Amino acid sequence: MENMNELYSDIILEHNQCQENKHPLDQANLQEHGHNPSCGDDITLQADIQDGIIKDAAYTGHGCAISQASADIMIDLIKGKSVEEALRLVDLFLDMIKREVTDDDELEELEDAIALKNISNMPARVKCAVLAWHTLKEALERDQK
Amino acid sequence: MLNVRRDFPILTKVHNGHQIVYFDNAATTQKPYQVIHAIVDLLENHNGNPHRGAHVLSIEAGELYDEAREAVRRFINAKSTQEIVFVRNTTEALNLISRSYGETHLHKGDKIVIPISEHHSNLVTWQRVCQKTGAELDYMYLDAEGHITEADLAKIDDRTKIVSFAAVSNVYGMKRPVKEIVARAHAVGAVAIVDGAQSVPHMKTDVQDIDCDFFVFSGHKMCGSASTGVLYGKKAILEDMEPFLLGGDMIEYVQEQSTTFNELPFKFEAGSQNVEGAVALHAAIDYLEDLGMDAIEEHEHELTTRCLEGMKKIPHIHIIGSTDPAEKTGVITFTIDGVHPHDAATILDSFGIAIRSGHHCAQPLGCHLGVEASNRASFYIYNTLDEVDYFLEKLPLVRKQMGFKD
Numbered sequence: 001m002e003n004m005n006e007l008y009s010d011i012i013l014e015h016n017q018c019q020e021n022k023h024p025l026d027q028a029n030l031q032e033h034g035h036n037p038s039c040g041d042d043i044t045l046q047a048d049i050q051d052g053i054i055k056d057a058a059y060t061g062h063g064c065a066i067s068q069a070s071a072d073i074m075i076d077l078i079k080g081k082s083v084e085e086a087l088r089l090v091d092l093f094l095d096m097i098k099r100e101v102t103d104d105d106e107l108e109e110l111e112d113a114i115a116l117k118n119i120s121n122m123p124a125r126v127k128c129a130v131l132a133w134h135t136l137k138e139a140l141e142r143d144q145k
Numbered sequence: 146m147l148n149v150r151r152d153f154p155i156l157t158k159v160h161n162g163h164q165i166v167y168f169d170n171a172a173t174t175q176k177p178y179q180v181i182h183a184i185v186d187l188l189e190n191h192n193g194n195p196h197r198g199a200h201v202l203s204i205e206a207g208e209l210y211d212e213a214r215e216a217v218r219r220f221i222n223a224k225s226t227q228e229i230v231f232v233r234n235t236t237e238a239l240n241l242i243s244r245s246y247g248e249t250h251l252h253k254g255d256k257i258v259i260p261i262s263e264h265h266s267n268l269v270t271w272q273r274v275c276q277k278t279g280a281e282l283d284y285m286y287l288d289a290e291g292h293i294t295e296a297d298l299a300k301i302d303d304r305t306k307i308v309s310f311a312a313v314s315n316v317y318g319m320k321r322p323v324k325e326i327v328a329r330a331h332a333v334g335a336v337a338i339v340d341g342a343q344s345v346p347h348m349k350t351d352v353q354d355i356d357c358d359f360f361v362f363s364g365h366k367m368c369g370s371a372s373t374g375v376l377y378g379k380k381a382i383l384e385d386m387e388p389f390l391l392g393g394d395m396i397e398y399v400q401e402q403s404t405t406f407n408e409l410p411f412k413f414e415a416g417s418q419n420v421e422g423a424v425a426l427h428a429a430i431d432y433l434e435d436l437g438m439d440a441i442e443e444h445e446h447e448l449t450t451r452c453l454e455g456m457k458k459i460p461h462i463h464i465i466g467s468t469d470p471a472e473k474t475g476v477i478t479f480t481i482d483g484v485h486p487h488d489a490a491t492i493l494d495s496f497g498i499a500i501r502s503g504h505h506c507a508q509p510l511g512c513h514l515g516v517e518a519s520n521r522a523s524f525y526i527y528n529t530l531d532e533v534d535y536f537l538e539k540l541p542l543v544r545k546q547m548g549f550k551d
Contacts, residue, residue: 004495004546008488013548039487039503040511040518062517064487065547125491 007122008065011115015069021076022068025058030143034135036127041067045135049143052083064128066119071132073112083140090137096120097130147436147444150527152177163497166532171315171343171476171523172501173365176425180368183428184421194417196394206420213423214410220430221360222351223377227409230376230383231423235342236266238361238376239309241389241413242338243270246359247307249387253279257307258300258335260285260293261513262314265506267340271309280306286513291317291466298329305335312344316505317466318476318523320344327357336382342366346525347445347474349438352377364422368429373422376413383409390415441526445475448524448533452477455537460551461544465519475524478505481543486520489543496539
């Protein structure tokens, strides 16, 4: 990616700075640890799920701006959604990163996460962008079993 | 200053409109034409499986392989080529020592002493020896600047059977008092293992003068090709050790139920060998010796001095370990306030500058220092003062890109 302003856009920088979703959750019945061993991104995701609805979610940990912003954006997106809906959005996000879905209209429901679309041009940073989403997917799918 | 850039074709590569500034030499180095052509010449003219056939290509490949071993012996001043074992890399050499020496010679109550700054290859290996034998892994925790202290050296006591350390730390870039540590190990009857991965490419090495029992290094960090490493061991100790890998070429007589093993160094070289790698390493040694190891050290010292001076003037930059260039090779590890190293590396890459970001395969050190990840710039013979100045000019732009005002 030639233009760094495209990668580190205002949306990404704001979500990276934002601490609203970055804290331990008092009431959590779902917890999952996600880690990128090669670069050190390390997050713990927590959620409070009642009757199939994600009532609350938050994360703790550390990592690069991309991983932190991505976690923050994801939590904004899935809070209040049903588990099925959240899983569908996670899959849509992962499809966007894999360039399997490229149509902006289709991606619109990802809201701010669409700002990470061009990360697919940067193989070295894809892992950072998908960490939170993979972590959530793993936790929700295990919880459903 | 050295002037060798024309020998390295990759250095003309342009990325994002900028000529590549390659500052990731502690990870791997670039290759000069001399090395590239040596590999091509082997494959075009002499390729066979050495030590096996009676035909001309096997014989020629075998001769080139043996000549490479002799070049390595001369380069590090070992007594005999029997003490030079080709392996894949430093990591494999350390695995070999830990398996074939550590696991068979240590017992419950024994101690292994290493600095906290060691690379995972010189740390995880000893964890396993301890798990298998009941021995104990003890760390030298270093002072705030990364020096080994007298209290650290005092950990080498009567129970210590192995002392293993990097001659130059891949995180601190600091030169260790190698001879002193080896002498301390020998004083208590311990075996001394020196990891030369970050020292051999950058300065003269004399294993007889160091008097260590084992010395290991990698070819690709000194202009050689990937997957070419060297294990040096004192002959008496190597002879006393069990083979590491079993199979072709490392045997003497094989019967249905038992086998006797080949002599040194072949006992430790099972299977078809990496002749390209050995030939490349030979060419790399010739190349470096032509430049002169003292001239290489001096060149890197000038780059390091200029870079450290410049970095100290830039706000929000913190250098890890000593900032005295006299104590260092060309490895500078640093953090930038408020910017994760992964982001810093991406932003510098957009200017064509290649640095390393992450934990540098030394997680226990990061944990000890409370620094999960850091940035590392590292120099080699083809880097220039202009490149250092360009790096110093771009470094402050990293925080700016991340939205900071200063």
